[in-house]
Each structure stands twice: as C-alpha cells, then as structure tokens.
Amino acid sequence: xxxxPSYRRTGIVTVDELKKLGLLPPGERLKxxxxxxxxCPEKIPCNICVDACPSKAISMESIIDTPKLDWNKCTGCGxxxxxxxxxxxxxxxxxxxxxxxxxxxxxxxxxxxxxxxVILLDRDGKKLGKGKVVRVFERNKTFAVTVEVPPELAMExxxxxxxx
Amino acid sequence: MIGxxxxxxxxxxxxxxxxxxxxxxxxxxxxxxxxGLPDVPKPKEVEHVGGEEVIETDVLVxxxxxxxxxxxLTAAKYGLNVVLVNEHFKLGGQLVKQTHxxxxxxxxxxxxxxxxxxxxxxxxxxxxxxVKVLTRTTAYGIFRDLWVGLASRDKLYRVKAKAIIxxxxxxxxxxxFPGNDLPGVMGAGGAQTLMNEYGxxxxxxxxxxxxxxxxxxxxxQLLQAGAKVKAILEIAPTIGGWFVHAAKVRRYxxxxxxxxxxxxxxxxxxxxxxxxxxxxxxxxxxxRTEREVTCDLVLLAVGLTPDHTLLAQAxxxxxxxxxxxxxxxxxxxxxxxxxxxxxxxxxxxGIEEATTAMIEGRIAGLSAVIKVLGPIDEAVKxxxxxxxxxxxxxxxxxxxxxxxxxxxxxxxxxxx
Numbered sequence: 018x019x020x021x022p023s024y025r026r027t028g029i030v031t032v033d034e035l036k037k038l039g040l041l042p043p044g045e046r047l048k049x050x051x052x053x054x055x056x057c058p059e060k061i062p063c064n065i066c067v068d069a070c071p072s073k074a075i076s077m078e079s080i081i082d083t084p085k086l087d088w089n090k091c092t093g094c095g096x097x098x099x100x101x102x103x104x105x106x107x108x109x110x111x112x113x114x115x116x117x118x119x120x121x122x123x124x125x126x127x128x129x130x131x132x133x134x135v136i137l138l139d140r141d142g143k144k145l146g147k148g149k150v151v152r153v154f155e156r157n158k159t160f161a162v163t164v165e166v167p168p169e170l171a172m173e174x175x176x177x178x179x180x181x
Numbered sequence: 182m183i184g185x186x187x188x189x190x191x192x193x194x195x196x197x198x199x200x201x202x203x204x205x206x207x208x209x210x211x212x213x214x215x216x217g218l219p220d221v222p223k224p225k226e227v228e229h230v231g232g233e234e235v236i237e238t239d240v241l242v243x244x245x246x247x248x249x250x251x252x253x254l255t256a257a258k259y260g261l262n263v264v265l266v267n268e269h270f271k272l273g274g275q276l277v278k279q280t281h282x283x284x285x286x287x288x289x290x291x292x293x294x295x296x297x298x299x300x301x302x303x304x305x306x307x308x309x310x311x312v313k314v315l316t317r318t319t320a321y322g323i324f325r326d327l328w329v330g331l332a333s334r335d336k337l338y339r340v341k342a343k344a345i346i347x348x349x350x351x352x353x354x355x356x357x358f359p360g361n362d363l364p365g366v367m368g369a370g371g372a373q374t375l376m377n378e379y380g381x382x383x384x385x386x387x388x389x390x391x392x393x394x395x396x397x398x399x400x401x402q403l404l405q406a407g408a409k410v411k412a413i414l415e416i417a418p419t420i421g422g423w424f425v426h427a428a429k430v431r432r433y434x435x436x437x438x439x440x441x442x443x444x445x446x447x448x449x450x451x452x453x454x455x456x457x458x459x460x461x462x463x464x465x466x467x468x469r470t471e472r473e474v475t476c477d478l479v480l481l482a483v484g485l486t487p488d489h490t491l492l493a494q495a496x497x498x499x500x501x502x503x504x505x506x507x508x509x510x511x512x513x514x515x516x517x518x519x520x521x522x523x524x525x526x527x528x529x530x531g532i533e534e535a536t537t538a539m540i541e542g543r544i545a546g547l548s549a550v551i552k553v554l555g556p557i558d559e560a561v562k563x564x565x566x567x568x569x570x571x572x573x574x575x576x577x578x579x580x581x582x583x584x585x586x587x588x589x590x591x592x593x594x595x596x597x
Contacts, residue, residue: 024424059425064285102285142431
C-alpha cells in the first residue's frame with residue numbers, strides 16, 4: 018500500500034496537493050475567466066457532476082473515477098457547485114486585475130443575499146476577513162455564493178459564514 | 182434511537198417498554214419515565230388485539246428502508262403480490278433522517294437528499310395495487326415452509342410467502358466508558374432522529390466520537406441546526422469517512438483529532454463535559470495527554486452492526502465477519518441465504534450505505550421473481566447487470582475492506 022495522502026489525516030487538501038493531482042487549471046486559463054476547481058481527489062462512486070455540467074466539460078470513465086474537467090469547455094457557470102453532493106467544487110475567477118471572485122457551495126441559514134458582507138473562511142475554517150456577495154443562486158437547498166476576494170486569496174477562500 | 186434499541190423505552194399510556202422514537206404523538210398521550218421493572222399493563226391500557234389474519238403472498242419483504250423498498254418495487258414490477266412489513270410508522274428506514282445529498286448516479290437518485298429518496302420510493306410503493314404495506318408491524322419469527330409471524334398493534338398475521346426478503350438494516354454500536362449512561366450521550370443516528378425527524382436540537386455543544394461518514398455528516402448537520410461542534414475524535418491515524426465529507430466540516434473550523442478517543446464523560450445528572458485522550462498506534466491511551474472538553478452532547482458514531490437476529494433464528498448459516506460489521510448470513514451472488522427462499526439486502530448483508538442497499542434490494546427482488554416465476558430472461562439479464570454494477574461500485578479503493586468482507590460471506594451454491 019502506498020503512502021496515505023495527508024488530506025486523509027487532516028481533512029484539508031492543500032493547493033500544492035491539488036497542483037500535483039492535476040486539479041488546478043493552468044495560469045493562463047485562470048486569467049481568461051471563471052473556471053471550476055474540483056477538489057475531489059478520492060475515487061468516490063459518484064458521477065453527479067458529469068450530468069450537472071451544461072457544457073459537458075466533466076468526464077469520467079467509470080463511476081468510481083475522479084472527475085476530469087476540460088478547462089477549455091468549462092464556462093465557470095457554477096452548476097456543478099450547487100449540484101455536487103460532496104460540496105467539493107468551487108469556481109474561481111481571476112480575470113480581473115485587482116479583485117478575484119470565488120463561488121462556494123453553502124447550506125446554512127440565514128440565506129446569503131447579494132451585497133452582504135460575509136466572513137471568508139479557508140479550508141481550515143480560519144477567518145480570512147470579509148468579502149462582498151455578488152451572486153447567489155440555489156438548487157435543492159444548496160446555495161452557490163459568489164464572493165469578491167483579494168486575488169491572493171482566490172485559492173484559499175473555500176467557505177463563507179453569514180453572521181446572524 | 183433509530184427504531185432498534187431500548188434507549189428510548191418509556192411508559193406510554195400505561196404500556197411499558199414503548200420505543201418512543203417511533204411512537205407517533207397524539208392528543209392526550211401520557212408519557213412517563215420508567216425505571217426498574219414496570220407493572221403488568223391493565224387490560225384497558227393494551228390495544229385490542231383483533232384476532233389473526235392469514236395471508237398467502239408471493240413475496241414478503243421485511244424492512245421498509247432503501248433495500249426493502251427497492252426489493253418491493255422490483256418484485257411488484259413483475260406482477261408479484263408483495264407484503265411489505267415495517268416497524269416505523271413511516272417508510273424509508275434511516276433515509277427519512279438523511280438531509281445531505283447522496284453520492285451515486287442519477288439513476289440511483291444520486292444528488293437527491295436522503296429523505297427525498299425515501300419520499301419518492303414510498304410514494305411509488307403506495308401506488309401499487311399488488312403491494313400490501315403493514316407499518317408499525319414487527320416480524321417476530323420465521324417458521325418452517327417460509328411461514329412468518331407478524332405482530333402489529335392490533336392484529337397478528339401469519340404470512341406464507343414463496344420468497345422472503347429480509348432487509349432489517351443495522352443497529353448502532355455503543356462504546357464503554359465511565360459516564361456513558363448520562364443523558365446527553367447518544368448514538369449519532371439518535372441525534373439525527375431528534376433533529377431531522379422531529380425538529381429537536383439534541384445539544385448546544387457537541388463532541389463527536391468517530392470520523393466515519395456518519396460522524397462527519399451528523400456533525401455537519403448539527404452545525405446546520407445551530408449547534409457548536411467542539412471536535413470530532415478519531416482513534417485511528419486517518420479519517421474514517423470520505424475526504425469530501427471531512428473537508429465540509431473542516432472549512433467551518435471543526436477540528437478532527439486523529440489518534441484521539443474519549444476517556445470519560447462527566448456531569449451532574451447530565452453531560453457537562455468529557456475527558457479526551459491521545460492514543461498510540463495500538464490505540465492505547467498515552468499518559469498525560471488528557472484534555473477536558475466542555476459539552477452537553479456526546480455523539481457516538483462508532484459503527485453499526487447488521488441486525489441479524491431474524492436470520493439467525495431462521496437457521497441461516499451465519500459468520501462473524503468484522504469487515505462487514507459482525508454476524509452476517511452467508512449468501513450466494515443472488516443474495517440467497519442457506520435457507521432456500523430467504524434472501525437478504527441492505528445493511529444486513531454487511532454495513533455499507535443506502536445506494537448499495539438499493540442495488541442489493543433490486544438484486545434480491547429479482548431473485549425472488551426468479552424463484553417464484555422461474556428464470557425469466559429479462560429478470561436474469563437485469564440481475565446480472567446489477568451484480569456487475571455493484572462490483573464496479575465497490576471497486577473504490579476506500580471500500581477495499583467491504584469488498585474483502587463481501588468475498589468472505591459469499592458461498593458458491595446453496596445446498597438443500
């Protein structure tokens with residue numbers, strides 16, 4: 018048996034690990050516009066994202082494969098973000114110079130609203146300051162929430178928290 | 182409190198030992214705590230038993246969870262008469278309290294929330310004229326020639342079936358430590374019953390023991406319900422459940438402490454806190470690593486055991502297979518046990534999850550069809566397809582233990 022990946026001990030997949038697993042789009046694609054980042058490194062018997070994608074950008078050979086994303090087909094629409102049962106997909110938009118946008122799945126009340134200032138959280142639950150909500154949509158009680166964040170936090174912000 | 186154990190026994194309207202977790206509330210109901218041995222209930226307090234009904238049917242399905250519901254739908258689709266028995270007043274088994282979205286494929290309801298799958302399957306079952314559903318009814322014994330005894334609240338049944346599918350599910354495991362009898366220590370499934378079925382928050386500050394999918398998911402649901410989850414303890418050196426479920430709780434700041442376990446729970450008349458301790462690679466507590474955590478709810482998510490009693494009673498050949506959670510019936514690839522005509526599906530075959538339970542339910546349903554109607558081409562083909570799919574599904578590396586266990590439980594042919 019090979020070495021156990023560190024995310025199986027921590028519950029956190031690092032940006033370096035994502036890079037090594039080939040789950041991060043190349044820099045030039047990131048600059049072009051919003052693109053999905055599928056943080057799903059394990060072979061889970063699940064293929065919901067394949068059907069969720071309106072651009073047919075996600076593929077899988079067998080149900081236990083990890084999803085493969087064609088970055089050039091992906092439009093960053095966020096449908097996979099709301100439909101992934103593992104809440105493991107995010108959209109990152111690094112096309113603007115001084116700000117970035119991250120879309121995260123969210124299943125907590127109160128319902129986030131456009132214009133809200135919400136707390137930004139990283140994969141460890143650490144607070145990274147606040148960001149403004151610019152877009153919200155919902156499918157079957159999961160929200161996809163897009164927040165404006167500083168570009169250097171685009172690969173760090175993976176959740177939001179709305180103060181009650 | 183998942184409709185199986187004695188944890189919620191109370192005296193209801195004079196009747197002792199009532200499982201309150203599956204007892205519907207009604208106008209004027211009187212619920213009392215019970216301690217020690219109860220009095221014999223007076224005749225007027227016991228519901229009138231209105232005699233016995235004898236039913237002859239093609240298929241009897243015992244258990245109305247995901248496996249039992251799929252088995253029922255499959256057998257009924259081929260025109261067989263089916264009797265479905267369920268202890269709870271609601272069909273769906275543990276699905277009724279699952280608020281998270283399920284993995285899988287679209288065809289197997291992946292992406293839907295568990296309770297939505299339960300609603301969908303229950304509705305389909307209720308629309309079938311050839312299915313008779315008996316809720317709040319217990320199968321208490323399997324007798325010679327596939328006669329089965331059932332007891333509902335007001336009636337007894339003797340059912341003679343041509344095939345029986347046992348899909349009774351599993352029970353939650355408990356853990357021995359000082360203070361585990363204090364109110365506020367409960368199985369994770371029990372917390373789900375209170376929270377997701379009945380809308381009662383079981384605690385404000387939570388310590389979860391076990392980082393399997395159940396521990397991770399219930400911790401996430403408690404967070405959604407407004408509780409604070411202090412930590413999730415895992416005795417092993419790696420997280421038990423899927424990474425994505427772990428990531429879901431980690432990003433809201435819930436720590437998962439690997440190589441940690443619970444030492445004791447303390448409090449005056451209810452949980453006020455717990456002492457946790459680090460363990461070495463042999464799971465032995467490391468001295469002087471104790472820490473105190475204040476909490477009012479300790480969730481035990483330390484696995485499940487197949488609910489095997491009915492099969493053992495029926496004389497099915499059983500084996501203790503740790504990878505599958507305990508005692509299970511040996512079975513062939515068509516899910517027939519060593520008692521001819523008795524099939525199994527769901528967690529009773531070995532602890533897995535709802536999607537595999539549904540696939541097994543379909544396989545067992547088809548096996549019952551073939552038993553009753555003979556080897557119909559369509560049914561045989563469909564069954565082979567499902568068996569192949571299940572094998573593929575279980576190929577996920579994380580499921581290697583289950584795969585090994587399933588191999589051990591498999592017998593090539595049924596004698597007799």
